[in-house]
Amino acid sequence: MKLFYSGNSPYARRPRIAIREFDLMDRVEELDVAPLNTDGHILFGHGPGGRVPALLTDSGTFLCESLIIARYLDEVTGGKLYPSETAARELSFKVEGIGSLLMDSLFTRAHENRRDPSEQSPSERQKEATRAGRIYDELENLVDQFGGNVDMGTLTVAASLGYADWRHADDKWRDGRSKLAAWHDDVMMKRASVSETYPDF
Ligand SMILES: N[C@@H](CCC(=O)N[C@@H](CS)C(=O)NCC(=O)O)C(=O)O
Structure with missing residues (x-):
């Protein structure tokens, strides 16, 4: 398989x-x-999107969208990416959904911030900043439940918080959220998978 990133x-x-x-x-x-x-661009040779991530399977199928790629890799590994027990699996899906919401929100705002000032929408930026604040708070409340797990839910949250560090340092998401900060900095960042892929800035 080939992963384009x-x-x-x-x-x-x-x-x-x-x-x-x-x-x-x-x-x-x-x-x-x-x-x-x-x-x-090489991606346009495979499909119309031109976005990363994209996965070319061993049989030559081109998959786009991170959630679809996670589903495919879960199948390839025989179900390693999500827990099999029902309650744990539902928690993982819930956390992955919240992590995805955060990623989309942060990405939208970063995109908005980089537009020409004449094209920027202050109300859009505010809406997404408020949404991100709500999500950081929710994650702080939930981290006791998911903090010990390593699955696509928790890995997605780690990826989103790393992006917040890079693009939205002013959010200061650690302030007042000590449990979430400790989980990210002292637990997840100790894993090679997370630290090796942390944004370079
Ligand atoms: N919903 C997509 C979003 C992927 C996405 O927006 N990737 C960005 C990079 S972070 C990209 O490829 N941007 C280039 C573009 O939009 O043309 C996913 O979950 O994979």
């Missing part, structure tokens, strides 16, 4: 962490395809 993409970091965490390094070749959206 770009350096600090939080979406691509999800499968990149999973590949390291669930012993897929010898089965997946990672290809950094930055910069994206250039004329004749």
